[in-house]
Amino acid sequence: MQNLQSFASAMSRRLLREAGNLPALSGNDFASSKEIQRPLDVLSQGSGSFSAFPKSNEQITTPSLPESAENVNAANQLSAPVTQSADKESSGSKYSNWIFVLIFPAAILLILVPILVCRKRGNASMGPWRTGLSGQLQKAFVTGVPKLNRPELEAACEDFSNILNTFPTCTVFKGTLSSGVEICVVSTSISSIKDWPRSAETLFRKKIDTLSRVNHKNFVNLIGYCIENQPFMRMMVFEYAPNGTLSDHLHVKVYEHLDWAARMRIIMGMAYCLQYMHHELDPPVAVNDMRSDAIFLTDDYAAKIADVGVWKELADKAKATKEDGSSRSVSPPDLAGNVFCFGALLIEIISGKLPETNDPDCICIWAEEHLKAKSYSTLVDTSLQDHQADELEAICEVIQGCTDPDPMQRPQMRDVTSKLKAILAITPEGAGPRLSPLWWAELELLSMKSN
Known part of the structure; x- marks a missing residue:
């Protein structure tokens, strides 16, 4: 678990550095959006395990978007599936981590127990030698x-x-x-x-x-x-x-x-x-x-x-x-x-x-x-x-x-x-x-x- 936490911290720092290279919204995006109905940019949620953007007070900082009801509704409709997908991926990752934590020691025990039993029996018969x-x-x-x-x-x-x-x-x-x-x-x-x-x-x-x-x-x-x-x-x-x-x-x-x-x-x-x-x-x-x-x-x-x-x-x-x-x-x-x-x-x-x-x-x-x-x-x-x-x-x-x-x-x-x-x-x-x-x-x- 300590190794997984260290790995998570390292990946988080790496993604934070990469977040600074993402393209920002241009200044005329708001004006042009009234004339051209272009698709709404969807914020990336990363792999589901880590956030793709820096956090401030445990909230994801997002750029300012138009206040129009249509854009808000469109954003809500598009962000909902992404959020659900992120939650599923996050829970799947946690589930995979627990599988790793439980199965790996069990596999070691399955290997070691027969060896120890055989060794004990062997020592009993070969004690004099x-x-x-x-x-x-x-x-x-x-x-x-x-x-x-x-x-x-x-x-x-x-x-x-x-x-x-x-x-x-x-x-x-x-x-x-x-x-x-x-x-x-x-x-x-x-x-x-x-x-x-x-x-x-x-x-x-x-x-x-x-x-x-x-x-x-x-x-x-x-x-x-x-x-x-x-x-x-x-x-x-x-x-x-x-x-x-x-x-x-x-x-x-x-x-x-x-x-x-x-x-x-x-x-x-x-x-x-x-x-x-x-x-x-x-x-x-x-x-x-x-x-x-x-x-x-x-x-x-x-x-x-x-x-x-x-x-x-x-x-x-x-x-x-x-x-x-x-x-x-x-x-x-x-x-x-x-x-x-x-x-x-x-x-x-x-x-x-x-x-x-x-x-x-x-x-x-x-x-x-x-x-x-x-x-x-x-x-x-x-x-x-x-x-x-x-x-x-x-x-x-x-x-x-x-x-x-x-x-x-x-x-x-x-x-x-x-x-x-x-x-x-x-x-x-x-x-x-x-x-x-x-x-x-x-x-x-x-x-x-x-x-």
């Missing part, structure tokens, strides 16, 4: 990651010949997308749909949905999945961490040695990730089998936690259903057990001791006497040239709390992270990888999906 995954990838039928076809993954993994590792329950392939971004493809070892009961399929889809909600820089994020029945195939596609596992760097000599500072950064990366999974996700998520060989390292030695226990869980579910027909529901996340595994990992990281079995209790029993005696330095890896005594003490206190035999006495991960951050002074940005090709992998997978 708010730090990484683009919103266009939230279009799968059960999850926030895209469903991929076998030929796409087969081409990326070189006909599934590029095998990274083989386990009793799954096979791990390395793939390379056309953009050069590397991916990790994990496939179940089950090769027939007859050995894959409905309960296993339900669990598989629930796991996809759960892992798709996790988006953290220190987690091996799920970026796609594949479901094929002919031939049978169940696959998950993860981002790739190219620098091996934490176990490799702690226990295999050919891998680069980790100094004290690097180990502290790995500890903080794991702590931030578990805090996010336990306290920022709803419902919370726990890593089923957190071991040093399930902690992968990036190019700059940032930790990335992988949930490798999902495949064993799937195989156990399929086996139990096949043998006794049981179909037990998925158990709730064991957060206290997750905290215990974190404490056991801290012992392995600072000591460099290789656990004898996959059971974390063994290494906790070994460290217990040193922790009770507070002889913390005896736990430090002998290959380390130096370490910070105050940092070691804080870590050992965290270990004692996390490995408490009573799960109810174990601290929550937010408390563990807060205590470690206070002494190690490593921020979430400092513990995360500096460069990540995850976005490029997601972008190409989106392109593959759309094609």
